[in-house]
Amino acid sequence: QVQLVESGGGLVQAGGSLGLSCAASGRTFSSYVMAWFRQAPGKEREFVAGISWSGSSRRYADSVKGRFAISRDNAKNTVYLQMNSLKPEDTAVYYCAVRSGLLSSRRYEYDYWGQGTQVTVSS
Numbered sequence: 001q002v003q004l005v006e007s008g009g010g011l012v013q014a015g016g017s018l019g020l021s022c023a024a025s026g027r028t029f030s031s032y033v034m035a036w037f038r039q040a041p042g043k044e045r046e047f048v049a050g051i052s053w054s055g056s057s058r059r060y061a062d063s064v065k066g067r068f069a070i071s072r073d074n075a076k077n078t079v080y081l082q083m084n085s086l087k088p089e090d091t092a093v094y095y096c097a098v099r100s101g102l103l104s105s106r107r108y109e110y111d112y113w114g115q116g117t118q119v120t121v122s123s
Contacts, residue, residue: 004096004112004113019081034051034097049069090121099112
């Protein structure tokens with residue numbers, strides 16, 4: 001069993017920056033792929049970014065490429081999402097998730113989820 005707790009959400013103006021963290025506990029963190037998803041009101045949960053267990057492989061949704069950066073610290077059992085040049089359309093609840101196996105953007109392939117943290121970008 002893996003427990004995930006996100007933090008760092010909040011309200012920011014368009015063009016601003018925000019950093020999210022997700023702390024994991026339970027099984028060996030370093031063997032898991034970590035990812036961030038988001039869900040806006042009335043929309044499906046979508047992939048934002050993912051990182052392999054070693055950190056050597058990263059993947060981003062086209063909508064956030066060049067603006068967001070995912071990283072992880074296995075010693076701290078934590079994954080991060082740095083969000084820059086934020087836009088109102090980035091407003092959503094952001095979730096971190098883990099899975100064993102290969103890096104994937106498919107939400108149904110992830111086994112454990114955090115409770116989510118709200119990010120609101122004002123225009």
